[in-house]
Amino acid sequence: MLLALALLTAGCAGSKLPPPDMSAARSAIAEADQSGASEAAPLVLRNARQKFEQAERAAENEDYEAARFLADQAQVDAELAEAKARSATAMAAVEELRESIRVLREEINRSRPSSGGQ
């Protein structure tokens, strides 16, 4: 009974976790940047960077649990920023194709003689 109590209080006092691995978060942010997220999803990317910096400070202060949480959130934020950037790129490509079709149709109408009933 006393041993259980001792173990419990030890668990409540502070985690003896190892320092978190920041590399996944770091590379997620870099990929987001490369995919154009700073233009397509600037706020989400900024959140990712801020949380990353907070994670690094927490790790310096040996608050490894907080550092883990912040790093995981920074990573998922960066992944979201990248996904937003990629979908924006794809949708812009569709719109560009549609626009060129519009221009072509206008050219066709110009070069054809106007017909009566349209």
Add this chain to the structure above:
Amino acid sequence: MHRLAQPLTLFLCLLIAGCGGPPRANPALTDAREAYTTAANDAKIVSNAPVALQEAEEALRRAVSVWEEKEGADKVNHYAYIAHQRVRIAEEKANQRAAEKEIETVRNERQAVVLEARAAEAEAAERRAAAERMRAEAARAEAEAALARANELAAQVNELEAELTKRGLVLTLGDVLFDTGQATLKPGAERTTEALVTFLIENPERNVMIEGFTDSVGSEEMNLGLSQRRADAVRTSLIEQGIAGTRIRTQGYGEAYPVADNGTPAGRQQNRRVEIVISDVDGTIPARTP
């Protein structure tokens, strides 16, 4: 030991917060759960981003189990946040995939329109070429017509037996066409002026100036009068043959402008003449230079 167990268990339960009843509702987790349910019911997301959707489901399960084990609101909030972001990632990946599929379709559509545009341009070019051919043909026909007119005019001028001078075409009526010393035209004169009348009828823009001349025999005054009367007589003849008087001017010059030597009979006869000057196409006749 038994009597101590219950209060001790109670103490331990109180230490491990809230092990008595169900966990308290967590708003962040509720939101994440709702977001996931919506996404899982969205056919576009299910078909276009199944893997990302599954990752979101796993993240949600982790958050739920953390919540069920009452590990503390901060921890639940963290895992709920992760789950909610994973749902959003699934939505964006679905948008991307759907757009990429659409790119293929629209690209094909564009290719068809490009072909149509080329065909329309080819048609337009053909129409322009046809119009150009018509214009060229019309120009050619017009040039041919102009050439024909020029040829006809040349033939008419030939008929006139007129002389081309600096002032224009000049038809000369000799002394023999008049009664001696008179201004009356002999009957044969009409035949001489026939070709001129035809020419003037077929070329209505042309006018004539009839100039009368005499030899040097007799007084200047008498010769001036005779030459004027002879010019007028020719004018009257032309009018009788159908030419409007407004197209005919007359002038007598008497002894002036001899064309031959007044010392011989032949020369004098040559000087006794009427010259008919025909205007150019705009109706003007340059003045006689002294």
